[in-house]
Amino acid sequence: MISTPLSPELIHGVAEVERVDRGLRPHRLPLHVRERDIDPQLRLMEAQPSGARIAVRTEAQRIELDVQSTRVGYRTMERPRGAIDIVVDDAHIRTHPLTEGDAIELDLATGGSSTTAGGVDHIVLDSLPTGRKTVEFWLPHNEAVDLIGLRSDAPVEPSPKTGRIWVHHGSSISQGSNTTHPTGTWPVIAAHRAGARLHNLGFGGSALIDPFLARVIRDTPADLISLKLGINVVNLDAMRLRSFVPAVHGFLDTIRDGHPTTPLLLVSPLYCGIHENTPGPGSIDVSTIGTDTVQFIATGTPDDITQGRLTLRVIRDALAEISASRRDDPNLHYLDGLKLYAAADTVIHPLPDALHPGPEAHRLIGERFAELAFGTGGAFASA
Structure with missing residues (x-):
């Protein structure tokens, strides 16, 4: 040998x-x-x-x-x-x-x-x-x-490194939580279908609009960039609306310093029932510890959104408005995460722990992303 x-x-x-x-x-x-x-x-x-x-x-x-x-x-x-x-x-x-x-x-x-x-x-x-x-x-x-x-x-x-480099940043869902093997994560499924070369910056519990992550993306070679933001900001109760909006703008500005014209897709959160209308912080339901499936819960109060606390619905609206306000950037695009995984999808593909998609849902999300982002008319469609 x-x-x-x-x-x-x-x-x-x-x-x-x-x-x-x-x-x-x-x-x-x-x-x-x-x-x-x-x-x-x-x-x-x-x-x-x-x-x-x-x-x-x-x-x-x-x-x-x-x-x-x-x-x-x-x-x-x-x-x-x-x-x-x-x-x-x-x-x-x-x-x-x-x-x-x-x-x-x-x-x-x-x-x-x-x-x-x-x-x-x-x-x-x-x-x-x-x-x-x-x-x-x-x-x-x-x-x-x-x-x-x-x-x-x-x-x-x-092996030769072929295909367009796709840099993706997101949360544990992008890292692959609850799927069973490495090519079963939704970004790998999407990259395989699209023939893209994936560089996955999905980090469990850590998609928090950190300035240093924006600098990493700015300095990383990329032909395509996507940012799936929101769920960690909510379940860590990390920001209020007042700080969230300028933080996202600053994140985008930093990336644009290194990638001024690269197609950049801003993706809002997937459906997650516990945080749709209820702010964080998220927590483990202690009554499920020791059972076959540990569950997550939201511990905030829905009425707190009047004080600027964030839910997934609030964040989707904010990200859509941020994208629209940057219309001078023709290569910035927005994708509603509910087009990847919506409330109706939970009937067939429920979230096993109330937070992360299971293996079949990962496949569904990856296939939909490939179609919506890489397909005809998508932000990453080939010229």
Whole structure:
């Protein structure tokens, strides 16, 4: 078997890779942001490489990949493990569930944490088709991972990076919460259908219109940009309407400093019944802890919107008005999130935890986004 050193050239969809004792650690945010700007929640999320993949061209019929993951869980709450998807010439051929790796367990009651060390996952692909092909390992959307070793029975080389670069920023829904495997997140589904090269900046609990995220997007190569904003601002009760509107304008202005004419799509929140008319903060329904499905609730008061507190309905109206007020920017577009997932969709595809879409809803959202954004007349339609 030929051992190929893992290198940044083999990895798509990340800001950079860090060389650690075990190998290479992909990061979705650059070092200067990780060192200064992010909080512990975002630090955990950015290290989970949603949308990232190792991609090689090869004639090999056997390839082996060694990885060591780090998962985050909560005491008394079971969370699904991550997985790595194997895609050959754009066809998904297998999902490898992670069974090893380190575990960080958080205690919501005390704020404490504990860490348990684990082993290495060995992923073996054999009986691959003969001839030259592209093999991709899509990395887990919900666990951090160190890339340790890559072996094959024929040489491998970096796969060409083709397709328009689509930079997307959003919340845990964009990162992939509640889906079961990395190519099942709605942005990956949309990117695959559209032939786009995804760089996913969806971060659980962290789409908060942070100025440093605007600077990251400003400085990241992009042919297409989308921003799905609102749900985290509501469920963290992070802003009032007075501060939300200028913050979004400032976020857009910063991005435009680096991408003055790039198609930019502003996407409002999907339907989420608990926050449609009720402000945050959101919380876990403590009565559901220890059950099969933990549920989220909104703890605000609907009447508080008169004091400027935010609900999803208020945010949709505000984002539509922001987009309309920037009509001097012909490449800025607006998409109502209810066109991706609306109240009627909850009948067939309910939110399992009252907040995040399940796997089938992710597919629905991804297919609709591909049609509405990349299809004829969409913000990202090819010229």
